[in-house]
Amino acid sequence: MKKMKLSVLLAMFALVIGVLAACGGNAGGEQSEEDNSGSSNSGGGDASETSIVVAGSSAMQPLVAAAAEMYQEDNTDADIQVNAGGSGAGLSQVQEGSIDIGNSDVFAEEKEGIDADALVDHQVAVVGMTAAINPEAGVDNLTKEQLIDVFTGEVTNWSEVGGNDMKITLVNRPDSSGTRATFVKYGLEGATPAEGITEDSSNTVKQIVGDTDGAIGYLALSYFDDDSIVKAKIDGVEATNETIGSGDFPIWAYQHSYTKGEAEGLAKEFLDYLLSDEVQSSIVPDQGYVPMTDMQVERDAEGNLTDK
Template identity: 30%
Template sequence: MSSFPWASVLAVVGVVVPIFAFLWEFVFVGRKRLGYRVQMDTTARHEATSLNAGAWRRLEWEDGTPLVDPSFVLLRIENTGTTNIDTHDYAVLDGSKIGIKVNFPDRRVAGMVVTELSDEFLRDNFGPESGLGVRNEKNSGRTVGVVELPRVPLNRGQHYKVLAVFERAGAEHKKLSDPEVIAGIKGGVRTGGIRETRSRTGIPRWISVLLYLLLSVTLAEPFVMNLVAAKPAPLDCATGSLRITGSTAFEPVLREAAASYAKTCPGSGFTFDLHGSAQGLDTLNGQKNPAALAFSDGPKGDRLPLLLPRPIAFLLFTLVINPDAGVRDLTLAQVKDVFAGRITNWKELGGNDRPVRVVDRESDSGTRTTLEQRVLGTAEPGENSVDCQEAKPGSPPASVIRCRKGDTTSMLDAVAGVSGAVGYAELGAASGRSDVATVRIDGRPATLDAADHGAYPFWQTEYAYAYGDPKADSAAASFLRYLTNQVGADIVRSHGDRPCAELANPVLCRPT
């Protein structure tokens, strides 16, 4: 549908419509047309005997009988077409001299004259043998006055007028019937019959219709083009398939941004393999795929030198806890004691009598690494449970039960489902859950402002890694630019994170 040349079609319509309208009006429809106009039809019964009537009182028949209830009709006959009308154009028998017949029901003709010729040379068409005449006849018991007009040749725009005087011949108070004009033109408009015209001022109707059609085409064009024409993709809109791997903490942002990018850039597609930051980096390094990106919560360090980083966003993380623990705020020292196993029951910190259950991420998780580096200052002990409620058979004795989960969603599900459980997750994912509670650290909630000013420790830079420098016109480079500009940045912000460019030190993407 988008390949159809709608712009060309509408342009052609804009040209054809006025041409067709002109031809229809002046060539096809209006080529040969005979018209008439009743310019006056009035009675003068009482006026003929009124004060100052003068000569009107002497209106009479040829035998001297006065007219009792006279009426006057002024009839205009005209050529309203675009070509001339000749004597042979009238739709009558060849031997007939009469071209137009006008009937006046319930009236008798008292007299008639031809007046106001558009051109003086037309007068020769109304001589004694021309067919011009009047008569009165009976038709179904009614008196009918008849005016007969000759087959007058009329050039385009020419006309003549007929002024006739009548005497009422019907009921005295009955409204007089309109004249019946009978005539036809061979090859004329529609059936060729004579048509009544109207005296008009201003813009002719055909011009009004033409202007309306042109205006309709003009107004419709942008809407039609908007509906049927494919919108051009943005300039920075590379197509092709892109593989996304790495961080589960940043997964919601990546999936929403990818869906938005694919909608904006037809022809692009994404596949996802998100199982943790370290695993994603190792996968990218092993596959050496230039059409892939690995996202990591924090830098890769000194390993994997062929993977090149680009800081994308400033991520906030938060501690999450099962609400039945009765704890919402911990000091940094208390957090360290809980994850080190030195606190075994939440009542020791003023909470409810619930045993502490620690839910960790896998050891290669970027979120876990961030917790160990920025909050705990040390590596966590190993896990001793599968279900986070009972220790594994044969596991060494430990003060608290510890388990681990492979992704953010599994982490949150475990904390919500195990009494007294505590864990950690990306803020945007945790805030969307009503079955877990977030924990403040030293009275500070997880906010960008607190982290940016060094008051909140649990944050990390989200990096995107590519195998070598992606080509400028590749899907990888285009998607990275999309994430850090306009819509992509809005998506990052909507999940509680902040684009690196908005920080005080965007190069390092870390608070000062």
């Protein structure tokens, strides 16, 4: 009988120990699961939702930077870095995934080495471009033929096109520049510019043209914000929102913001903001660009112009 009682007590003791161990194990497992969940929620994913990098076209930089500044004033958790570097860099960097949005003055299809099918095009504005001339040249209007002759080196003195007796100094952008590609395609009708000074930045082009007697370059309209350079008319037509929107002024391009695949998170929110009435009706024209809603014509990647 004593042996039986002892056996029962030992069995009961073992049962209690087993239950306690099981409860402790479950409690520990649940705690570990909660800890893991907490870690994943506070990791790098949150940072990617509140910080993006935008880079590419220097012609687009003033517009995108101004919009980013205003967006961040209303969304204090957002961090939007806006860099330049040229359209080619913007397209290649967004394709490789090193930036979130790649800005370009040209269609992705026009850039060698870019898989346009992997990118999504968001057209956020239109940029007009024209020749920027040093005031000492004494010229504010060129025919399309004269423009081509000047940039291909057929004309080397401003007196040959109605200006002062002064040597012409050409200031170009590099081959990777979307501004150059647009100006060559629609301003020079595909003619290759002669060699001259080559600068990566539109800001630097403006400075050199303004400081160098007889210099000529080409810039987006947003850079003609003082009298240090002359905004050239082409065939007597001034580059304005109205003449670009109607198709009367020929040198313009869409401002493309490309994403790799469909935009998500902060990138999508910012792109939606760029196309909002708030931006299109104020920031876009204030920065010297043409709102998408003002365009009465449209172009495809081949340059074909049609009515909307």
